[in-house]
Amino acid sequence: MEGFELFKQGAEGRIFKGAYLGKPSIVKERFVKKYRHPDLDTQLTKERIKSESRSIIRCKNAGIRTPALYLVDFSRRIIVMEYFENSIAAKDFIPNATDETVNKLAFKIGTTLGKMHANSIIHGDLTTSNMLLVNKNNSSVYDDLQDLDLVFIDFGLSHVESSAEDKGVDLYVLERALLSTHSTASEMFEQVLEGYRTEYKSGCKEVFSKFEEVRARGRKRTMVG
DSSP states (O other), rough: TOOOEEEOOOOSEEEEEETTTTEEEEEEOOOOOSSSSSSHHHHHHHHHHHHHHHHHHHHHTOOOOOOOOOEETTTTTEEEEOOOEEEHHHHHGGGGOOOOOOOOHHHHEEEHHHHHHHEEOOSSHHHHHHHEEEETTOOOOOOOOGEEEEEEEOOOOOOEEEOOHHHHHHHHHHHHHHHHOTTTHHHHHHHHHHHHHOOOOOTTTHHHHHHHHHHHHHHHHHHHH
């Protein structure tokens, strides 16, 4: 789009940064996969854009903060959404925070994820890179967790699903991401589970059971190689 500059590029698409209707925005473009049949590629891309948009809207309806959607254009294969200027990725915030603050953040991540799962939203790519802490006062200071909103981003692999199995996989993906990124991952994940349990009382027992099954399968694959 005119006036936007390339911000990031990944395997699934490109992200451009600029302004849309005077608001700081990003454009997420899913480019054509040459190895696919054109009709199949168009259909798959449309479904992924639909799933991403639907998940973001469901989150908003559930009171979970995500980027605001400004435009969805299937023909151009793009989604235009809010860009948070005064924000820091949780991945970058955690190493410089106190243990108490990290535990509070992990609990908050757990309650937010519990609310998502209670509303049948599967994120699909839970990492601390895909969680932003946004300053409520439009400041670039990120010292006090009370001044920061937790915002989940990048719903490119998300879908709407009510099964405990998919929710368990979501938790497993998050656990693996924490272990590979943060030195205090075990303590953090315990707080995530505690927050999840607090928020999603009706479904957590079944989800935790499925999570343990998924975790066991993952360990078995690791042992086998």
